[in-house]
Amino acid sequence: MDRISALRNVENALRAFENGEExxxxxxxxxxxxxxxxxxxxxxxDAVFRAVGDPPVDGRVVVAPSEPAARERVLAAAGIDPVDAESTAGDDVPEFDLERV
Known part of the structure; x- marks a missing residue:
């Protein structure tokens, strides 16, 4: 499904909601x-990656050009500064692997 089709499908869902059909x-x-x-x-x-590991990153799905970029985006989406996470080897940084979706 391309972006235009996705937007049309979302628009159709919203229209059904607005019309009381859903x-x-x-x-x-x-x-x-x-x-x-x-x-x-x-x-x-770009590819789609899913984080598998500790909360709060487990299950997060991101689009990124590479695995390192995906790791940064997963951390950022979880509210963790990727730069701080890289420089801090502590218990505050969740451990996780990435799998391609």
């Missing part, structure tokens, strides 16, 4: 399904 939880499911489909079919130089 409730909030149904709309959330539809939008999440669109995003999952878009992410798993992501095309281009």
């Amino acid at each position: 409730d909030l939880s149904g709309t959330e499911r539809r939008v999440a399904a669109v995003l999952r489909t878009y992410a798993t079919e992501f095309d281009g130089e």
Whole structure:
């Protein structure tokens, strides 16, 4: 699914919600399904990575051009400064692996 198709599908879900044809939880499911489909079919130089490990990074999914960049984006998405994490080898930094989605 390309970006335009994904946006159209999200727009259709929002329209159904606005028209009372779908409730909030149904709309959330539809939008999440669109995003999952878009992410798993992501095309281009970047790849989709999922973090597997300690909270709060476990399960986070990011798009990045490389594994090191994905690691930085996962940390940033979890509210952890990647620069501080690299310079601090402490218990505050969660341990995790990355897998391509």
